[in-house]
Amino acid sequence: GDRQVFQASTTAPVNIAVIKYWGKRDPKLNLPTNSSLSVTLSQLDLRTHTTASCSSSFSSPDSLTLNGSPQDVSSARTQACLRELRQLRRQLEDSDTKLPKLSEMPLRIVSENNFPTAAGLASSAAGFAALVRVIADLYQLSSTPTELSRIARQGSGSACRSLFGGYVAWEKGTEADGSDSVAVEVAPVSHWPEMRALILVVSAEKKGVSSTSGMQATVATSTLFPERAERTVPKRMEEMKKAILDRDFDTFGKVTMRDSNSFHATCLDTDPPIFYMNDISRAAVRMVEEINQAAGKVIAAYTFDAGPNAVIYYLAENEHAVAGLFKNILGSKDGWAGSRGSAVQSNSEAQFN
Numbered sequence: 203g204d205r206q207v208f209q210a211s212t213t214a215p216v217n218i219a220v221i222k223y224w225g226k227r228d229p230k231l232n233l234p235t236n237s238s239l240s241v242t243l244s245q246l247d248l249r250t251h252t253t254a255s256c257s258s259s260f261s262s263p264d265s266l267t268l269n270g271s272p273q274d275v276s277s278a279r280t281q282a283c284l285r286e287l288r289q290l291r292r293q294l295e296d297s298d299t300k301l302p303k304l305s306e307m308p309l310r311i312v313s314e315n316n317f318p319t320a321a322g323l324a325s326s327a328a329g330f331a332a333l334v335r336v337i338a339d340l341y342q343l344s345s346t347p348t349e350l351s352r353i354a355r356q357g358s359g360s361a362c363r364s365l366f367g368g369y370v371a372w373e374k375g376t377e378a379d380g381s382d383s384v385a386v387e388v389a390p391v392s393h394w395p396e397m398r399a400l401i402l403v404v405s406a407e408k409k410g411v412s413s414t415s416g417m418q419a420t421v422a423t424s425t426l427f428p429e430r431a432e433r434t435v436p437k438r439m440e441e442m443k444k445a446i447l448d449r450d451f452d453t454f455g456k457v458t459m460r461d462s463n464s465f466h467a468t469c470l471d472t473d474p475p476i477f478y479m480n481d482i483s484r485a486a487v488r489m490v491e492e493i494n495q496a497a498g499k500v501i502a503a504y505t506f507d508a509g510p511n512a513v514i515y516y517l518a519e520n521e522h523a524v525a526g527l528f529k530n531i532l533g534s535k536d537g538w539a540g541s542r543g544s545a546v547q548s549n550s551e552a553q554f555n
């Protein structure tokens with residue numbers, strides 16, 4: 203009957219870029235100034251779990267809660283995603299008039315993150331990826347992950363990369379309507395399953411400068427930025443894809459660290475300057491350098507997003523030399539969460555604050 207409630211649930215993982223997205227050529231459509239590349243972290247650790255339901259018995263408008271608090275569903279970003287998904291559903295309903303008219307029903311969306319929101323831990327990436335995936339499931343759309351990535355991108359740029367597991371590129375595209383600015387798989391997890399990420403939670407507080415306003419300021423004022431976007435990143439995208447396909451950790455690690463530093467250099471070159479890394483972040487950089495020096499090769503690679511938290515990539519065979527060392531040093535500090543199991547691409551978290 204028309205009181206029926208339709209429901210779907212899904213989880214989406216966090217992804218951490220090794221070639222950073224920083225800069226929009228079209229802020230409305232979230233079209234980037236450069237391509238980017240990320241590793242999707244295990245679903246078991248950092249993820250958003252989202253349930254979406256719809257029913258003609260629900261009262262309008264649509265609603266969204268995150269970790270129990272009501273969110274503004276009227277934001278242009280969320281509206282863009284919901285509008286596109288409803289349009290795809292409407293096409294199905296038009297071609298098969300027996301289908302229930304889910305596109306006309308109010309939506310109730312309930313999301314839970316199992317990690318700090320907006321601490322530079324890519325919460326918006328998992329959040330919008332889960333939102334788009336779950337509504338696509340609810341609406342029984344046959345869209346591919348790449349097609350859904352075009353929609354998730356409009357919620358949060360980096361979200362487009364969380365539609366895939368493993369190693370993922372977001373190709374910036376050339377079309378003005380964003381139709382070719384989508385995520386594609388570089389390699390599945392199974393291609394290089396030994397990759398691990400250690401997350402050092404320097405601060406779980408909300409970040410100071412949002413990625414959107416930070417990017418706008420960098421694009422508008424940094425003179426280093428054009429060099430990065432037009433020359434440095436295109437070259438590194440190719441080096442990084444090859445490193446992943448060759449399972450070449452040395453190149454993967456070097457390019458990851460240099461790209462993180464390049465991104466933070468353009469932040470410092472922004473007027474007024476933007477600081478995401480702090481003294482503890484820089485201590486983590488020095489620790490990684492010491493680990494690599496002691497090993498005589500690159501076995502650990504740091505990267506930082508729009509916040510002070512470090513993500514350190516390494517291979518399982520170096521778990522002891524990398525995660526073990528951080529654990530020894532931080533073990534006595536409050537909140538050390540320890541290593542979390544041995545699942546593929548598992549993450550550990552260390553709390554510094």
Ligand code: PMV
Pocket residue numbers: 218219221222223224238324326327358359360361413414506507508
């Ligand atoms: O997707 P946004 O708008 O939260 O931007 C993410 C920007 C970085 O995390 C710093 C880099 C990236 O590619 O994920």
